[in-house]
Amino acid sequence: MSRILLVSSNTTIDPFPVYPLGMAVVASALASAGHTVDQFDFLMEGESEDVFRNRIKGFEPDFVCMSLRNLDNCDSLTATAYPVVAKRLVELVREVWAVPVIVGGPAFSILPEELLAFTGADYGIVGEGERLVCELIQELSQGRTSPRILRNQGLISGQDMISPLYSADMVSYYVEQSGMINLQSKRGCAHGCIYCSYPSLEGKRYRLREPGAVVDDMERAKQEHGVDTFFFTDAVFNDDGGHYLQVVEEILRRDSAFRWACYVRPEGIGRNEVSLMKRAGMYAAELGTDAACDRTLRGIGKGFKFADALEVNRIFVAERVPCAHFVMFGGPGETLETIEEGLANLELLENTVVFAFTGLRILPDTPLHTLAIQEGVLAKDAPLHEPAFYHSPQVDRAVMDAMISNSFQGRRDRFFPPETSHRVRTVMSRFGYKGLLWDSIIRFPKIPVLPST
Ligand code: B12
Ligand code: SF4
DSSP states (O other), rough: OEEEEEEEEEOOOOSSSOOOOOHHHHHHHHTTTOEEEEEEETTTTTTTTHHHHHHHHOOOSSSEEEEEEBBBBOOSSSSBBBBHHHHHHHHHHHHHOOOOOEEEEEEHHHHHHHHHHHHTEEEEEEEOOOHHHHHHHHHHHHHHHOOOOESSSSSOOGGGGGOOOOOOHHHHHHHHSSSSSOSEEEEEEOOOTTTTTHHHOOOSEEOOOOOOHHHOOOOOOOHHOOOOEEEOOOOOOSSSTOHHHHHHHHHHHHHHOEEEEEEEEESSSSSHHHHHHHHHHHEEEEEEEESSSHHHHHHTOOOSSSSHHHHHHHHHTTTOEEEEEEEEEOOTTHHHHHHHHHHHHHHTTSSEEEEEEEEOOOOTSSSHHHHHHHHTSSTOOOOOSSSEEOOTTTTHHHHHHHHHHHHHHOTTTTOOHHHHHHHHHHHHHHHHSSSSGGGGGGOOOOOOOOOOO
């Protein structure tokens, strides 16, 4: 059996520091296979290179497994590239310890060849890592060779998804920094929004964890680490098949007092569902509204209409659960006319927060990538590890930015450009607020607004 040092290279603190769940799941798989594991979080260790060197020397690993979460911040106005941190960490391993470095994680899985070359790691695993990392380490430990990049042949079933191995120190750090840790109740997304990498990262079909196993994880985290606040990292929490309601009912059945937030697709969810979720502890939801009018929603393949988002917003307000909408301007089909229509639509969204972005991050193997090449927005062989964005050729970017800024001016519940939300967060953090933070901005009307249906 081997000694394995797992490393989280994610140092992003915007919108808040996020518990490295992928690393915790991979650590759990390796520990279950009998290996001795240690988890190192570069962010939590103050990004100290010395601490990292000493940890490697102290632990004497046979393998280093490094997680790469983010490529960039997806903001076309302040784009920052993150894999440079992982590259530096690989260099530091090389300086002090001669062992294979294996990389994985969402950022790596989106651009495996580029990031393996860029970071200088030895091996990389595309997609979910639990099974392949154990197989790779077994092969290498027995002196056998392996391809440098490994891909899953099939995805693991919901029942085989294991619980994360939360580290006590890291839970304390993330609860202190952001008031929550995270958990997954299923993988996959059955929708096909043209810019989105989630279906290729997690699969196009939902793979559902047993609701009891999900709530067991929450209870264990509470008992072992005293944490009661979670973010469900599922691409879409409210799946059409209603698995999410089983999870919610299981939480209610156990009468456990948890607080949790999740991503909601603003369609197919009614007041009864939101009410049930609230009773089970949902304290906020992030809505993947994504575009602001029907033409641009169609342009990115959302499959719902703005009226659906409006209705779901009314339901959340009626239930007095804070929700926030994230919308992108400048996507396929955007014109000055659709921007005007979209901004007018956003004004209809009351008692909520809206975060606007301009430009859509182009990720490989997405229909948006193909479209961008067809429309001449991106060169065919343009590298994608540096932030690349789709901007509708029918819109002048400066005009679009000015229109959004003017429309949001003077409102504390509308954020554009995205860095304004960062500034507000920084100030709020100084005053001791932590967590999603946008949820504390929302004020509900005294008399609840009833949804129209
Ligand atoms: C939930 C989520 C969020 C939530 C997180 C809330 C929370 N408290 O956890 C919020 C909304 C806060 C968020 C914010 C951001 N996010 Co986000 N987020 C996600 C999402 C949907 C799930 C991530 C997750 O936890 N998955 C569950 C874990 C178990 O899976 P995993 O990490 O992928 O790990 C598996 C594999 O990758 C692999 N693996 C992981 N590590 C390792 C290591 C090794 C060695 C190996 C072998 C394998 C391996 O095995 C694991 C188990 O199978 C993903 C999209 C997706 N579907 O993956 C985007 C995603 C990770 N986010 C992304 C981005 C960009 C961001 C932001 C920068 C956006 C922004 N500007 O605000 C911020 C950064 C936040 C931060 N501090 O890092 C991108 C990253 C890639 C990219 N394009 O750069 C993704 C992929 C979405 C996308 N656009 O494509 N995010
Ligand atoms: S944007 Fe949301 S709903 Fe659309 S494919 Fe991605 S995860 Fe699924």
